[in-house]
Amino acid sequence: MTASTPVLTMTGISKQFPGVKALDGVDFRLLPGEVHALMGENGAGKSTLIKVLTGVHDIDEGRIELDGARVAFTGPLAAQQAGISTVYQEVNLCTNLSVAENIFIGREPRDRWGRIRWKEVRRRAAGILARLDLDIDVTASLSAYSLAVQQLVAIARAIDVQAKVLILDEPTSSLDAGEVQQLFRVMRRLKDDGIAILFVSHFLDQIYEISDRMTILRNGRLVGEYLTKELPQVELVAKMIGQELAELERLHGTAKVFDRPLVEARELGRAGAIEPFTLTIHEGEVVGLAGLLGSGRTEIARLLFGADHASTGEIAIGGTPQPLRTPRAAMSHKIAFCSENRRSEGLIPDLTVRENLVLALQAARGWTRPLPRSRQDELVSRYVAALNIRPADPDQLIRNLSGGNQQKVLLARWLILEPRLLILDEPTRGIDVGAKAEIQRLVAELSGGGMAVLFISAELEEVLRLSHRVAVLRDRRLVAELDNDDRLTTESLMETIAGGGHPA
Amino acid sequence: MLVTAGLFAAMFVAGGVRYEGFATGQIVLNVFIDNGFLLVVAVGLTFVILTGGIDLSVGAVVALSTMVSASLLQAGWPWWAVIALVLAMGVVLGGGMGAIIHFFGIQPFIVTLAGMFLARGLCYTIGTDSIPITDPAFTAFAQTRIDLFADLWISPSVLIAVAVVLVAAYVLHYTRFGRAVYATGGSEQSALLMGLPVARTKITVYTVSGLCSALGGVLLAFYMLSGYGLHAVGMELDAIAAVVIGGTLLTGGSGYLLGTVLGVLVLGLIQTVISFEGTLSSWWTKIFIGALLLVFILLQRLMSRRGA
Numbered sequence: 001m002t003a004s005t006p007v008l009t010m011t012g013i014s015k016q017f018p019g020v021k022a023l024d025g026v027d028f029r030l031l032p033g034e035v036h037a038l039m040g041e042n043g044a045g046k047s048t049l050i051k052v053l054t055g056v057h058d059i060d061e062g063r064i065e066l067d068g069a070r071v072a073f074t075g076p077l078a079a080q081q082a083g084i085s086t087v088y089q090e091v092n093l094c095t096n097l098s099v100a101e102n103i104f105i106g107r108e109p110r111d112r113w114g115r116i117r118w119k120e121v122r123r124r125a126a127g128i129l130a131r132l133d134l135d136i137d138v139t140a141s142l143s144a145y146s147l148a149v150q151q152l153v154a155i156a157r158a159i160d161v162q163a164k165v166l167i168l169d170e171p172t173s174s175l176d177a178g179e180v181q182q183l184f185r186v187m188r189r190l191k192d193d194g195i196a197i198l199f200v201s202h203f204l205d206q207i208y209e210i211s212d213r214m215t216i217l218r219n220g221r222l223v224g225e226y227l228t229k230e231l232p233q234v235e236l237v238a239k240m241i242g243q244e245l246a247e248l249e250r251l252h253g254t255a256k257v258f259d260r261p262l263v264e265a266r267e268l269g270r271a272g273a274i275e276p277f278t279l280t281i282h283e284g285e286v287v288g289l290a291g292l293l294g295s296g297r298t299e300i301a302r303l304l305f306g307a308d309h310a311s312t313g314e315i316a317i318g319g320t321p322q323p324l325r326t327p328r329a330a331m332s333h334k335i336a337f338c339s340e341n342r343r344s345e346g347l348i349p350d351l352t353v354r355e356n357l358v359l360a361l362q363a364a365r366g367w368t369r370p371l372p373r374s375r376q377d378e379l380v381s382r383y384v385a386a387l388n389i390r391p392a393d394p395d396q397l398i399r400n401l402s403g404g405n406q407q408k409v410l411l412a413r414w415l416i417l418e419p420r421l422l423i424l425d426e427p428t429r430g431i432d433v434g435a436k437a438e439i440q441r442l443v444a445e446l447s448g449g450g451m452a453v454l455f456i457s458a459e460l461e462e463v464l465r466l467s468h469r470v471a472v473l474r475d476r477r478l479v480a481e482l483d484n485d486d487r488l489t490t491e492s493l494m495e496t497i498a499g500g501g502h503p504a
Numbered sequence: 505m506l507v508t509a510g511l512f513a514a515m516f517v518a519g520g521v522r523y524e525g526f527a528t529g530q531i532v533l534n535v536f537i538d539n540g541f542l543l544v545v546a547v548g549l550t551f552v553i554l555t556g557g558i559d560l561s562v563g564a565v566v567a568l569s570t571m572v573s574a575s576l577l578q579a580g581w582p583w584w585a586v587i588a589l590v591l592a593m594g595v596v597l598g599g600g601m602g603a604i605i606h607f608f609g610i611q612p613f614i615v616t617l618a619g620m621f622l623a624r625g626l627c628y629t630i631g632t633d634s635i636p637i638t639d640p641a642f643t644a645f646a647q648t649r650i651d652l653f654a655d656l657w658i659s660p661s662v663l664i665a666v667a668v669v670l671v672a673a674y675v676l677h678y679t680r681f682g683r684a685v686y687a688t689g690g691s692e693q694s695a696l697l698m699g700l701p702v703a704r705t706k707i708t709v710y711t712v713s714g715l716c717s718a719l720g721g722v723l724l725a726f727y728m729l730s731g732y733g734l735h736a737v738g739m740e741l742d743a744i745a746a747v748v749i750g751g752t753l754l755t756g757g758s759g760y761l762l763g764t765v766l767g768v769l770v771l772g773l774i775q776t777v778i779s780f781e782g783t784l785s786s787w788w789t790k791i792f793i794g795a796l797l798l799v800f801i802l803l804q805r806l807m808s809r810r811g812a
Binding site: 094096097 | 678679680683684686687689690691693694695697698699700757758
């Protein structure tokens with residue numbers, strides 16, 4: 001592999017955005033037939049590097065060579081035609097069209113009258129999908145298939161254009177473990193065909209499983225290029241965040257006794273969403289919710305927050321039953337909910353950090369009692385400092401912040417309300433290691449101060465590290481409640497999720 | 505669309521049972537004859553709605569087309585030049601609106617509303633009264649009966665309308681432009697990232713709608729043999745109703761031209777039933793159309809919810 005010449009070389013790439021140097025003299029190369037991971041924290045310049053490569057942005061300095069010839073693409077389409085295809089985290093296909101059409105639209109085979117040859121389209125689509133080990137009905141509409149299949153269809157579209165370079169930007173963040181394996185099988189096959197794959201992911205395990213080589217960026221600068229097998233995971237993390245990160249230990253050493261129930265769900269359920277469950281959350285306790293995607297984690301959170309109506313059962317807060325019909329009612333009982341969709345259900349990208357921060361407090365006060373500016377400034381500066389939100393500029397627009405910092409703003413918004421129960425749905429998804437550790441530490445501190453936390457995460461290590469107790473969900477049913485002591489490991493937790501209500 | 509076809513069949517059968525002389529082929533053909541112009545307009549509008557847009561100017565463009573035709577014919581222009589000019593006018597109006605919608609990023613609702621006022625206003629700058637058409641070519645078009653088998657006949661307008669439907673269906677399903685229309689309606693953002701010419705597609709659909717409206721206007725001029733600023737008042741709403749009843753989603757991306765044809769037939773058949781009934785005021789047509797529209801929107805909503 002080292003013998004072959006790079007298909008793509010980027011030398012001395014610099015890119016200046018207003019106020020920030022996004023890329024500073026970065027070198028990057030891609031060899032044919034390798035999976036090359038691009039690593040770095042949020043804001044390190046990974047997205048910018050991909051965007052200058054595919055022509056979304058111009059470069060200020062440096063040169064890009066494809067197959068030895070200097071190139072400068074005017075846009076993603078031009079890059080695609082030159083053989084560089086990109087598949088983004090959000091699947092950018094049209095779900096109202098058929099699978100075959102999504103692969104070929106814009107370049108359908110036509111006869112000489114300009115008429116689309118549908119038979120040919122379907123035949124070739126089936127052929128490409130077979131190459132990816134995907135046996136689905138190409139005439140069915142794309143909306144009939146799961147996100148994972150849609151992701152593979154997007155890849156099929158990308159490789160049909162005789163791709164030499166395939167860029168996969170966080171393709172795995174919404175896939176479950178089996179789907180990730182399917183994607184990896186496809187990636188290995190493409191690699192064997194000599195395609196160079198640039199892979200971006202926040203999941204270190206996946207990086208180590210699939211990639212051959214990695215390039216690490218930090219603050220827009222190149223840290224270095226390494227062979228994956230020669231770089232231990234701890235060193236990788238250290239290089240990404242630029243300092244030795246203390247090993248993230250289980251944050252709760254000793255099992256505490258919780259005897260003051262805060263929120264009790266009794267036979268609470270919602271038809272079609274979650275089977276009736278009984279769950280008690282005590283003051284100062286962190287309860288983790290573990291389960292696969294779609295197992296009912298978010299549904300429980302929404303019921304407890306009053307965002308959905310329960311069809312059976314009741315919720316008691318501090319011992320007295322309370323009908324939580326709306327999020328407002330839940331908020332009045334000091335329950336706060338950080339949604340997993342921070343873009344669509346949480347932040348308002350065109351408002352500033354300050355405005356986003358005080359939003360929930362203002363809503364709780366009502367619009368007739370505006371929060372004085374001096375109080376706003378005081379709150380904002382306190383939480384920006386406490387949560388280490390960067391940049392520490394309250395008048396910066398939220399859209400300009402990295403994912404991790406956006407998440408911190410969202411957290412701060414609810415913390416201002418001083419909730420008694422904080423529900424966190426996937427608070428660390430898609431954010432970098434440093435911010436992740438900070439958020440985890442914060443959760444531990446809050447629960448130490450007496451706040452109850454319901455913590456939902458797909459990462460079992462994280463659930464184990466933080467929770468006092470873990471509730472396990474499978475197929476929209478609460479199957480087990482496990483005390484988090486020394487006997488509980490990720491393996492036994494995984495078995496519970498997979499197998500039944502009996503921990504090993 | 506199956507629901508629409510079923511509805512049409514049911515209405516036809518019910519009418520046949522209830523009224524003597526209803527269940528004949530000629531009744532269906534008459535619906536075509538009386539609504540050929542609406543069909544052409546609705547076809548153009550189907551393109552726009554498939555991209556997720558809307559065109560409110562179609563009725564006004566129809567009226568303007570009749571007015572321009574009548575006044576130019578009165579001024580002694582030859583009929584073919586008149587038709588060519590009117591069609592060109594429709595293309596320019598539609599294309600202009602499409603370009604404004606795309607390049608300035610304005611809601612199609614607002615832009616075509618402005619276009620509607622413009623076209624309707626232009627009618628009255630030409631004249632406030634109805635202008636009769638006496639041109640022999642136009643009257644010949646209006647009065648020619650094309651005999652089919654067994655006493656059935658159609659007008660030349662029907663042939664034109666059917667031709668428009670066939671061409672449009674071919675374009676939608678067998679050309680890249682047609683598929684780009686569906687893709688744009690499905691997700692404009694994705695269509696853009698997949699490298700489709702979204703700008704060209706959006707402008708073209710409004711141009712098609714403008715062209716179809718102008719052609720619809722010419723057909724209406726054949727049918728009415730006059731040009732008048734008050735022709736086709738509210739026709740944009742009839743056309744939208746026909747498209748929606750035909751099963752095309754107002755949010756774009758889903759629907760068929762055949763559905764639109766059935767939608768127009770259902771609307772026409774409602775009129776026929778009410779005239780057969782005799783005792784009901786013709787305004788009952790509007791009530792039925794309104795009720796139907798509501799039912800169909802609710803149906804769409806239910807189906808898409810179940811699909812999700």
